[in-house]
Amino acid sequence: MKNVVILGSKGNLGGQLLRLYPDATGWDREDIDATDFPSLRARLSGLAFVPGAVVNCVAFNDVDGAEDRPEQAFLLNADLPGELARIARELGIPLVHYSTNYVFDGAKGEYAEGDAPAPLSTYGRSKLLGERRVAENGGQWYVLRTAVIFGPKGESALSKKSFVDIMLDLSEKRDAIEVVSDEINNLTYAPDLAGATRRLLATPPPSGIYHLTNSGGASWFDCAREVFRIAGRNVTTIPVPAARFPRKAARPAKALLLNTKQPPLRPWQEALAEFLGADAKRP
Numbered sequence: 001m002k003n004v005v006i007l008g009s010k011g012n013l014g015g016q017l018l019r020l021y022p023d024a025t026g027w028d029r030e031d032i033d034a035t036d037f038p039s040l041r042a043r044l045s046g047l048a049f050v051p052g053a054v055v056n057c058v059a060f061n062d063v064d065g066a067e068d069r070p071e072q073a074f075l076l077n078a079d080l081p082g083e084l085a086r087i088a089r090e091l092g093i094p095l096v097h098y099s100t101n102y103v104f105d106g107a108k109g110e111y112a113e114g115d116a117p118a119p120l121s122t123y124g125r126s127k128l129l130g131e132r133r134v135a136e137n138g139g140q141w142y143v144l145r146t147a148v149i150f151g152p153k154g155e156s157a158l159s160k161k162s163f164v165d166i167m168l169d170l171s172e173k174r175d176a177i178e179v180v181s182d183e184i185n186n187l188t189y190a191p192d193l194a195g196a197t198r199r200l201l202a203t204p205p206p207s208g209i210y211h212l213t214n215s216g217g218a219s220w221f222d223c224a225r226e227v228f229r230i231a232g233r234n235v236t237t238i239p240v241p242a243a244r245f246p247r248k249a250a251r252p253a254k255a256l257l258l259n260t261k262q263p264p265l266r267p268w269q270e271a272l273a274e275f276l277g278a279d280a281k282r283p
Helices: 012-020 037-045 070-091 122-137 163-171 190-202 220-231 268-281
Strands: 004-007 025-027 053-056 095-100 109-111 141-146 176-180 208-211 236-240 255-257 265-267
Touching: 004 012, 012 190, 037 070, 053 070, 070 095, 070 122, 070 141, 095 122, 095 190, 122 141, 141 190, 163 176, 163 220, 163 268, 176 220, 190 265, 220 236, 220 268, 265 268
Parallel strands: 004 025, 004 053, 053 095, 095 141, 109 255, 141 208, 176 236
Antiparallel strands: none
């Protein structure tokens, strides 16, 4: 599929999508203010081609920061995808939007696509409202829930370091690192998620919500220990409860996304090994 429009194209995920869609039109902050909805509508409707899809990688991903800046979180995570869905429907363009396992409270532990959400935080509530607005306003739409993305850092100055990179940085400064062991999530390698997005659009299924993460689940402690093992870092990893690091936003203790509607992605350990191997070869 050519002529895909990618919003947030210099972020961690957007950059990987651009690698798979070399003919794509990529827009980031310097190209357009996506929250200026009349301008966004004019830019999309004024393109010299009809996009094969619009893929929205713009989001407010600061989970704790959303507690202090709820207006910004809801603007980017709910208002923007809702407006994009409306524009895409009017133009007859499929829309892909990404959401999160944080729309669940963790009480059930594992969640299929049709399970009832119950977010614990402002961030989770903003993402859930975004899902609902896409469903209400969209024509052909896909909400792809994912979790704990890692991989090559995006070009944007606003691209955050992943948990994997943070652990590697800490391992250069400390001999022992405390890591939370009682919060369990899926992990998702950005190139794998980009590839799964491309496959989904190549043979589009019915509109709806889809879970896309690498297979398996892990605590932050499990992930850190695997990072250090693969990278050959001699670091003592100490399991601690989440209460050891008080944070503004509540997190689900265990919110694993079950992929019941798309082909499974490879185990997160395999993806992590590939990333760290490639990372070691970069200058």
